[in-house]
Amino acid sequence: GAGVSQSPRYKVAKRGQDVALRCDPISGHVSLFWYQQALGQGPEFLTYFQNEAQLDKSGLPSDRFFAERPEGSVSTLKIQRTQQEDSAVYLCASSRWTETGLYGYTFGSGTRLTVV
Amino acid sequence: GENVEQHPSTLSVQEGDSAVIKCTYSDSASNYFPWYKQELGKRPQLIIDIRSNVGEKKDQRIAVTLNKTAKHFSLHITETQPEDSAVYFCAASIRRGGTDKLIFGTGTRLQVFP
Numbered sequence: 081g082a083g084v085s086q087s088p089r090y091k092v093a094k095r096g097q098d099v100a101l102r103c104d105p106i107s108g109h110v111s112l113f114w115y116q117q118a119l120g121q122g123p124e125f126l127t128y129f130q131n132e133a134q135l136d137k138s139g140l141p142s143d144r145f146f147a148e149r150p151e152g153s154v155s156t157l158k159i160q161r162t163q164q165e166d167s168a169v170y171l172c173a174s175s176r177w178t179e180t181g182l183y184g185y186t187f188g189s190g191t192r193l194t195v196v
Numbered sequence: 197g198e199n200v201e202q203h204p205s206t207l208s209v210q211e212g213d214s215a216v217i218k219c220t221y222s223d224s225a226s227n228y229f230p231w232y233k234q235e236l237g238k239r240p241q242l243i244i245d246i247r248s249n250v251g252e253k254k255d256q257r258i259a260v261t262l263n264k265t266a267k268h269f270s271l272h273i274t275e276t277q278p279e280d281s282a283v284y285f286c287a288a289s290i291r292r293g294g295t296d297k298l299i300f301g302t303g304t305r306l307q308v309f310p
Contacts, residue, residue: 113297122202122285122300123240135295171239173298181228181247181289182296187239 082106084174084188092194093162101157101191105174111182112155114147115171117190123171129155130177162195169193198223200288202301209276210309217304219286220268228289229262229269230298235282243284244271276308 085104093099105112110131115123116139125139131152140147144163149155159166169192175185199222209215221229227248232240246253246260246269253260259272269288273280283305287298 111296115300120303122303123298125297125299128295128297130295136292136297177296181291182298185230185242185298187232187241189239 084172084186086170086172086188086191088191089189090192090194092196095163095195096161097195098158098160099162099193101159101170101193103155103157103172103174103188105153105155105172106184106186109174109176109184109186110152111175111177112149113173113175114155114157115173116141117169117171119168126157126170159193162193164195167193167195198290198299200286200299200301202286202304204304205302206305206307208307208309211276211278213276215271215273215276215280215306215308217271217284217286217306218268219270219288219301220266221288221299222267223288223290224264224267225291226267226288227291228296228298229260230287231258231260231271232285232287232300233282234285234303240285273306276306278308278310281306281308 112129114126117123128136129149144160146158169190171190172188176183202219230245234240262269286301
């Protein structure tokens with residue numbers, strides 16, 4: 081597609097509920113990133129995929145957070161047993177990647193998660 | 197550790213004046229430094245970027261400078277306009293285990309008064 085697409089745009093979850101957030105990257109972008117952006121803060125790195133391989137998940141805040149990209153295209157970020165502190169905007173970004181670094185790094189519009 | 201510091205956190209200028217935002221990074225291996233503009237409720241939009249093999253890059257009213265020795269880079273906006281009002285984020289690439297990720301600064305809220 082023309083850009084990075086995320087769905088849903090907004091999600092309200094009751095505390096303890098599981099949620100799944102979807103990211104559809106730009107076609108041909110092998111690198112895919114998930115970030116968490118709390119209100120008034122910069123994006124915080126969560127995890128990174130190169131094709132279907134999850135190469136870095138050091139930013140996932142707890143084992144309640146799980147991400148996958150089984151076919152190297154669409155990715156899903158799952159949060160189990162949501163807590164109020166999980167409320168944030170979850171941003172997905174995709175990029176081309178070469179040995180010299182990142183190219184064409186583009187963000188999606190994000191999913192605003194509110195846990196009540 | 198991986199860290200990008202950004203200042204000031206807020207910046208108010210009169211229309212037509214210049215605005216400067218500064219960032220420092222900790223990883224000397226960082227080689228890519230983008231700047232993003234984020235309007236309320238919208239996605240971060242890339243406005244300019246620089247790679248470590250150049251010291252300065254300009255695009256119309258926007259310029260970025262990079263000092264690799266001091267590990268800092270700056271965004272310069274000249275002839276500011278009210279539509280420049282937004283939150284600006286700097287970022288630096290970090291390479292670990294063959295993968296690249298961006299580490300973001302904490303943001304600068306720029307307000308341009310007419």
